[in-house]
Amino acid sequence: MSGFVLTIGPPDQAPPWLSKLRHRPVAGWVRQAVGEGADVWVQTGPARCTVLAEGPNLVFGDLQIYGSSRPQSMFRTAWDGPMPQARAMTRQAWGDYVHVGLPGRHRPLSIFRAPSGGLEAVTWACDGVRVVASSLPDWLAPALPPCLAINWSQVAGVLGNPTLHTAEVCLAGLQSLSPGGLWLGGDIHQIWTPAEFVEPRRARIDWAPELLATVDQVVKPWANARALLEISGGLDSAIVGAALVASEGEITCGLNYYGGDAQADERLFARAVAKRFGVALTETPKAPAPLDLAALAERSGDLRPALNGFDHIHDDHVAGLCRERDIGVILTGQGGDNVFFQTPTPLIAADHLAQTTLLELTDLARWQGMSVWRLVGDAVQARWTRPAPRPTPNLLTKRARELAAAAAPHPWICDLGTVGPAKRLQIESLANALIVHGASRRGEAARLRHPLLAQPLLELCLAIPAVDLAAGGLDRGLARRTFAHRLPQEVAERRTKGRLSAHYGQMIAQSLALLRPLLLEGRLVGEGLVRADRLEEQLCVEHLIWRGGYGALVNLIMTELWVRTWERRLQRH
Structure with a gap:
């Protein structure tokens, strides 16, 4: 989906950069005023982000209402505040959207990102103007915060745990909303989490x-x-x-x-x-x-x-x-x-072991190529032991591993409480x-x-x-x-699964002459996050054939290019 930018600032005493944006066309974007001091820019094109304005409510993206084709009907109910409103939205609507509650006399500004995560949302303040955006186009550079910088701790976090790519952005000076997150008064509250839908007891019904x-x-x-x-x-x-x-x-x-x-x-x-x-x-x-x-x-x-x-x-x-x-x-x-749930694992039996029949245990054991006794033993061990920490790639330096270990966990994963091992695995994969x-x-x-x-x-x-x-x-x-x-x-009835890992491995192998200088002389090595000696060992055809590890290399390549691109942008900024 194409991007959107929302600014909320003084209608008459706007900073110079906002006044210019209000009066000068931006190529590839269209502007509309949506309230006193509030302006929206939406990227044009076939995937143009739709904007719904209903009173103080702005919805960007695709909003689907349970049992209704008219999104406006959602906002005719009186709300008790941003948090109850956000919770109500998760019960009454779904889709790839971002909801903004514009500020009023007795109403604070609020920003809610839909649980599906299909539309990005970050926010910051600059010269007394609050900005909400799904992307950072070049024309928005004058509105970026002066303190904007690469957050190297978060970069180490995504290198150690790629799931964090869907949590905080690696830019200090911005606040990013995770899917299901609500921004209110400068803080982000996680309104929707997967764990709240996991049932503690197994329901014997036909799903x-x-x-x-x-x-x-x-x-x-x-x-x-x-x-x-x-x-x-x-x-x-x-x-x-x-x-x-x-x-x-x-x-x-x-x-x-x-x-x-x-x-x-x-x-x-x-x-x-x-x-x-x-x-x-x-x-x-x-x-x-x-x-x-x-x-x-x-x-x-x-x-x-x-x-x-x-x-x-x-x-x-x-x-x-x-x-x-x-x-x-x-x-x-x-x-x-x-x-x-495609993953073959004994954890499947762990969540509701007491309610799982012998026939089901036999089927699971056959699928995973082990005995029923081994399956039950692994399930019991998984149910009553603390999950092992995620291993970090061995090409990270000690400093990077420490930063990755200290990084905040993904908001979907940070508080799983009594969630069983199989559902924990499912939430992490989601x-x-x-x-x-x-x-x-x-x-x-x-x-x-x-x-x-x-x-x-x-x-x-x-x-x-x-x-x-x-x-x-x-x-x-x-x-x-x-x-x-x-x-x-x-x-x-198909039991095999197609895989493109060999294809991507060949792409990387054919690109080693380009990737070696990019990575070995790159910023991630320069910042002391990646060990050049171990990286050099992995950037050879023999290692790719016998050891694989393409996923870690893809993560490294794309993060390195992102860092270099943003360092150039920040220098211009």
């Missing part, structure tokens, strides 16, 4: 009807748009496509990417899905090619490292298709592994999955939506016990059973 209805609910808003569906050949994207068809939506373009090895070529399954939905499938090869560091650097100037745009060739190709075919929305199956909402070229060419990460589905699948999600001792077993009647049999 399938509610799961089917909820998936349809989160896909239906896009039924009237010209949709590009990424048909990977896997279960999750097929479920999204089936829900769109069930909602009488149109799949304008079905798109499949395939690599050169067997794990990366899922065309047989993708063709079966496309045939079932009656859509022509565009098949595009993914040939490994060296990274274009200039293209990646162009994506690195916003609030966070552009992890969602790392595969820049794919990113540019999808964006081009959207423009060529007048696509309104891109739909993916991202997040399905997390909400439907927090990490939010990375797919990051900035990208395809997200500028059309609305990029991941329905399986929508709030209603998150809440439902958090409430469903992990052992029920893995029904029959199968990864995503409940989802397979629920949607089997809508899918080709070979997809619903």
